[in-house]
Amino acid sequence: MREQEAWVSQLRKGLVEIVVLGMLASRSLYGQQLVDELAARPELAISAGTVYPLLSRLKKAGVIESTWQESPVGPPRKYYRLTEGGREELDAMSAAWRSVSQGVSSVLDEVSR
Amino acid sequence: MSVRTIAELRPEARAVVESYLADVREAVRGVDADCAEDVIADVSSDVLARLTRLASGADACAAVRAVGDPCTFGEAPSASREDFGAAPAAARGSGRVLGMPYDLRVPTAERVARSWWNPQDTRVFVPRLFGLGWSVNFGRVAVLARLIEPDAQDEPFCSTPESAFRAALAVPVSIVVVMLVSFLVARGALGTAVVSHWDALGRPDETMPTATAFGWLMAVAALSSAWAVRAQVSGSSPLSRGASAGFAAFMSALSGAIWTLTLVTELTPVRGAWLPPVFILGGLLVPFGVMLSLARAGRAVEIARDTARQS
Numbered sequence: 001m002r003e004q005e006a007w008v009s010q011l012r013k014g015l016v017e018i019v020v021l022g023m024l025a026s027r028s029l030y031g032q033q034l035v036d037e038l039a040a041r042p043e044l045a046i047s048a049g050t051v052y053p054l055l056s057r058l059k060k061a062g063v064i065e066s067t068w069q070e071s072p073v074g075p076p077r078k079y080y081r082l083t084e085g086g087r088e089e090l091d092a093m094s095a096a097w098r099s100v101s102q103g104v105s106s107v108l109d110e111v112s113r
Numbered sequence: 114m115s116v117r118t119i120a121e122l123r124p125e126a127r128a129v130v131e132s133y134l135a136d137v138r139e140a141v142r143g144v145d146a147d148c149a150e151d152v153i154a155d156v157s158s159d160v161l162a163r164l165t166r167l168a169s170g171a172d173a174c175a176a177v178r179a180v181g182d183p184c185t186f187g188e189a190p191s192a193s194r195e196d197f198g199a200a201p202a203a204a205r206g207s208g209r210v211l212g213m214p215y216d217l218r219v220p221t222a223e224r225v226a227r228s229w230w231n232p233q234d235t236r237v238f239v240p241r242l243f244g245l246g247w248s249v250n251f252g253r254v255a256v257l258a259r260l261i262e263p264d265a266q267d268e269p270f271c272s273t274p275e276s277a278f279r280a281a282l283a284v285p286v287s288i289v290v291v292m293l294v295s296f297l298v299a300r301g302a303l304g305t306a307v308v309s310h311w312d313a314l315g316r317p318d319e320t321m322p323t324a325t326a327f328g329w330l331m332a333v334a335a336l337s338s339a340w341a342v343r344a345q346v347s348g349s350s351p352l353s354r355g356a357s358a359g360f361a362a363f364m365s366a367l368s369g370a371i372w373t374l375t376l377v378t379e380l381t382p383v384r385g386a387w388l389p390p391v392f393i394l395g396g397l398l399v400p401f402g403v404m405l406s407l408a409r410a411g412r413a414v415e416i417a418r419d420t421a422r423q424s
Contacts, residue, residue: 031264049235052263056233059267066264068419076416078264 012045018097019044020054021082021090024064030077031055055080063089116161130160207240214240214247222344222353225360226270230404232256232263251359251401252408260405265412270355277410281358281403282345285338285365288399292334292372296327299376308378315386317378326375330368337364351411359404366399 023034034055035048058064063086068076082090119127137156207216218224220242228242232252239250252269255261266272300323309326310319341361344354370392377383 031262047235048263049233052233055264056267066267067422068416069423070420076420078262078415 015044015097016046016050016054017058018090018093019046020051020058021063021086021093024080024082025087025090028079028081030079032077034080058086062086116164119157119161122164126164130164133160210245213245215245216240216243218243222349222356222360226352226356229359229363229400230269230355230408232261232265232269232408249397251404254401255405255408261408261412265408266415268352270351270407270411272414273351273355273407273411274414277407278345278351278354278358281355281362281407282338282341284399284403285334285341285358285361288365288369289331289334289338292327292331292369295372295376296331299380303379307375309375311374311378311389313386315384315388327372330372334365334368337361355404355407358407359400362403363396363400366396367393370396 019038020034023029023037029037031052035051038044038046038051055064055066059066059080062083064080065083066078066080068078071077116122119130122130134153134157138153206218207214209215224242228239228248229250230252231239231250232255234250234253237250237253237257238247240246241248252261256263303323305323306320307323307326308317308319309321310317312318338361341354341357344357349357374388374392377388
């Protein structure tokens, strides 16, 4: 059971980046908004302690960019969005994910037959 | 053109990069093998991407500095590891004994910052910078108090303006001056020995020669302030400058608090178990205020820059 949990953890760990990039693909989000939206997907188990360092790393890598914007309610917020390079990175990751996922599904389908 | 392998570098640049990667390898020794190899591969490609084929030793130094303190590669992903159920990593010289964390590595400015001002870390109590036990992550306290956002700055103090660093430095330096003046003024009223220790109920239980007691406290405050001044004038990174200012504020405030407690005990009838904790907690508020001010000043600069672009 413990090994299975560790395996699921490793799986999630490998997917954090594509999840965050995917969420930033269609619109800009500020940090807390991203954390809240991820919290609404408990199956991904990604917390604020993971999101913020990841955002810093992705920004340093030039995959996302940030900008402060005034908020009609409350203090200004730092919004994140994908850069052009980030979009290409996400496309490549998505293609790789679909291919891997398809391969795994076909193996599992054969097992369940 | 970027370099693809270390072998393409000039010998002096290659030596710098190899030494840096050895330090990173040392820092991530405690991480599980796969993760450690991933970290080293990431760091290698990051360093190489920052270099050109004709890189000199100085270029290599700049590149590895930009990538970061090797120690952080053994520490930074702690939150991620907790999320994903892995055991916390430990670099050589640090670990746990009887469930308590210890760290015997020489503190660096970068590690001061990552330990005391790390708003992105969700832990309030983090392993102590040096020795056994925990210390407070003031950055997390500021986030919980809604005084700053976890991502207000990508790297602590990276956008903080010069004026804020100078103001922060004025805090420990002022404490040193006030301590010195108070000693000169009160010297006549103090005896040859003063209280140097209090029991759990706040009652004085040890004394020390006045000059020795003051000398120790002054040395701690003055040396930490001198370290912070040196970091400011030697063009250290914003992270180092903010950390050294926070560290100097902490050491000088603690020394100032103990000296004030000594004066209160020696020169006034005020007594009570509440006295030492009040002074110590008061001392902790000073570094918190200094680091918060530096972070908020940097945040204000970023907001002003971005909103000006938009308007």
